[in-house]
Amino acid sequence: MRFAFPLRAALVGLSITLLVGCAMDRGRVGGSGGYKVGTPYQINGVWYYPKEDPFYDETGIASWYGSDFHGKATANGERYDMDALTAAHRTLPMPTIVRVTNLENGRSIRLRVNDRGPYARGRIIDLSRRAATLLGFQDKGTARVRVQFEGRAEVGAAPPQHDGEVVATRPNDLKSAPVSTVSSAELAPPPGASAAPPPQPTPPPIRVAQAPSSAQAGASIEPDGVVTTVAIPASTRLWIQVGAFLSRSNATRLAERLIYVGPAQVSTSVINGKPLYRVRFGPFANVAEADAMLDKVINKGQNGAQIVVD
Numbered sequence: 001m002r003f004a005f006p007l008r009a010a011l012v013g014l015s016i017t018l019l020v021g022c023a024m025d026r027g028r029v030g031g032s033g034g035y036k037v038g039t040p041y042q043i044n045g046v047w048y049y050p051k052e053d054p055f056y057d058e059t060g061i062a063s064w065y066g067s068d069f070h071g072k073a074t075a076n077g078e079r080y081d082m083d084a085l086t087a088a089h090r091t092l093p094m095p096t097i098v099r100v101t102n103l104e105n106g107r108s109i110r111l112r113v114n115d116r117g118p119y120a121r122g123r124i125i126d127l128s129r130r131a132a133t134l135l136g137f138q139d140k141g142t143a144r145v146r147v148q149f150e151g152r153a154e155v156g157a158a159p160p161q162h163d164g165e166v167v168a169t170r171p172n173d174l175k176s177a178p179v180s181t182v183s184s185a186e187l188a189p190p191p192g193a194s195a196a197p198p199p200q201p202t203p204p205p206i207r208v209a210q211a212p213s214s215a216q217a218g219a220s221i222e223p224d225g226v227v228t229t230v231a232i233p234a235s236t237r238l239w240i241q242v243g244a245f246l247s248r249s250n251a252t253r254l255a256e257r258l259i260y261v262g263p264a265q266v267s268t269s270v271i272n273g274k275p276l277y278r279v280r281f282g283p284f285a286n287v288a289e290a291d292a293m294l295d296k297v298i299n300k301g302q303n304g305a306q307i308v309v310d
Contacts, residue, residue, distance in 0.1 A: 033074065033076045033077040033078030033094075033095065033114060033155065033156065034076060034077060034155055034156075035076075035093065035094070035095065035152070035155050036075070036076040036077075036093065036094050037050050037051065037052060037093045038050035038075075038093075038094075038116075048090055048091060049091060050090075050091045050092070050093065051091060051093075052093055053091070053092065053149060054149060054151075055149070056092060056098075056147070056148070056149035057146070057147070057148045057149070058124060058146070058147055058308075059103065059124075059144070059145065059146045059147075059236075059308055059309035059310070060122075060123065060124035060125075060144075060145065060147070060306065060307055060308055060309060061122055061123050061124065061142050061143070061144060061145070061238075061287055061290075061307050061309075062100065062102075062123065062124065062125045062126070062127055062132075062135075062137070062142060062143050062144075062145040062147075063118050063120070063123045063125075063126050063127070063141065063142050064126060064127040064128065064129055064131065064132035064137075064138065064141070065082075065088070065117070065118075065126050065127075065128070065129075066082045066128075066129040067082060067129075069082070070082045074086075074088075074094070074114045074115035075088075075094060075114070075115045075116040076094035076095060076114055076115070078095070078114045078115075080114075080115065080128075081128070082128050082129040082130065083128070083129065083130045084112075084128055084130060085109065085110070085111050085112065085128060085130060085131050085134075085225055086111060086112045086113070086114050086115065086127075086128045086131070087100065087111040087112070087113050087114075087115070087125050087126060087127050087128065087131065088113070088114075088115035088116055088117030088118060088125065088126040088127075089113045089115075089116070089117070089124075089125055089126075089147075090116060090117065090118075090124075092113050092149065093113075093152070094113055094114050094115070094116075095112050095113060095114045095152070095153035095154075095155065095157075096112075096113045096149065096150075096151065096152055096153055097110055097111070097112060097113070097149075097150040097151050097152070097153045098110070098111055098113055098125075098147050098148060098149055098150060099111075099146075099147070099148045099150055100125065100127065100131070100135065100145050100146070100147050100148075101145060101146040101148075101230060101232070102135040102136055102137060102143045102144070102145055103143075103144040103145060103146055103232050103233065103236050103309060104136075104137075104143055104144055104232075104236075105135075105136050105229075105232075106229045106230050106231065106232045107134065107135045107136055107227055107228075107229055108227065108228050108229070108230050109131060109134055109135060109225075109226070109227045109228070110150060110225075110226075111127065111128075111131055112153050112157075113153075114153075121291065121294055121295065121298065122287070122290065122291050122294050122306075122307045123142070123307075124145070124147060124306075124307075125145065125147050134227050135227070142287055144236055144238070144309045145309075146309075236309050236310065237282065237283035237284075237309070237310055238282060238283055238284040238285075238286070238287065238289075238290040238307060238308075238309060239280045239281065239282035239283055239284070239290075239307070239308050239309075239310055240280060240281040240282055240284075240290060240293050240294050240297055240305055240306070240307060240308075241278055241279070241280050241305065241306055241307075241308045242254065242258065242264065242279045242280065242281070242297060242302050242304070242305045243278070243279045243302075243304065244276050244277065244278045244279070245276070245277045245278075245279075246274065246275070246276065246277070247277070248266065248268075248275075248277045250277075251266045251277035251278070251279050252266055252277075254279045255279050258279070258281075258297070258300065258302070260300075261281070261293075261296050261297055261300055262281055262293070262296075263281075264279050264280065264281055265279070265280050265281070265282075266278070266279055266280075267280060281293050281297065283310075287307075290307050291307075294306075294307060
């Protein structure tokens with residue numbers, strides 16, 4: 001299955017200042033929330049561009065946040081509930097619905113984006129504690145995920161609560177993980193979250209339901225709060241993507257400038273019928289290795305570098 005993703009020029013950055021700013025934003029007194037896109041903002045020379053993006057579909061590393069922000073206002077004025085199914089994203093409007101799929105175990109769930117974050121290098125989305133539990137990575141702290149925009153969420157609606165049932169459904173023919181693409185401008189680095197928060201009380205056990213027939217699976221409409229299992233690639237790899245260009249010569253020049261960081265690769269993909277030349281480092285065996293290289297690349301001035309899963 002081939003995935004095509006539009007070029008995007010969103011940029012992401014992080015720092016201690018940004019972490020503090022995030023905490024202040026999440027801690028504001030708020031009401032029931034409202035629809036919010038937000039204006040471009042800059043942190044330490046890196047720009048964030050919140051925008052409506054109906055084609056948003058990216059892979060990367062997810063993290064989660066819990067008790068430190070429980071009960072506080074989210075970036076759009078809702079209240080953060082670590083036991084609800086919500087998420088924080090740096091650029092998508094709020095509230096919106098995204099599908100997050102754990103590419104390591106095939107679990108997939110719809111979440112309500114109502115906050116800004118994550119504000120650490122190498123991460124593309126921050127999930128509530130409950131969402132991380134249902135997707136199977138609360139103890140691990142991070143997971144390789146695919147994030148897909150599904151539409152606007154109802155303003156003022158409560159995020160879905162979930163009883164822990166996991167339903168197996170017909171595979172969605174995912175042959176390979178999609179890869180986020182970027183313009184020739186500096187890319188948004190999926191920032192990296194640090195270690196997961198301390199262990200929280202054990203949530204209700206997950207019950208695995210019988211798989212419905214393929215006909216039933218194809219005809220049914222999945223409600224909010226249901227975890228499904230979908231087909232995933234047999235294996236995925238982690239890369240540091242520094243830039244993507246329509247011109248091979250531009251990509252080659254960037255790779256040559258990064259020679260002192262390590263051997264960068266220029267790979268080719270086809271997006272919307274046009275070749276795209278990506279400058280990458282990797283693959284890396286684990287998140288720790290990818291985080292270490294991401295730090296090196298950013299320290300060389302490439303603030304737009306990001307971790308992608310392929």
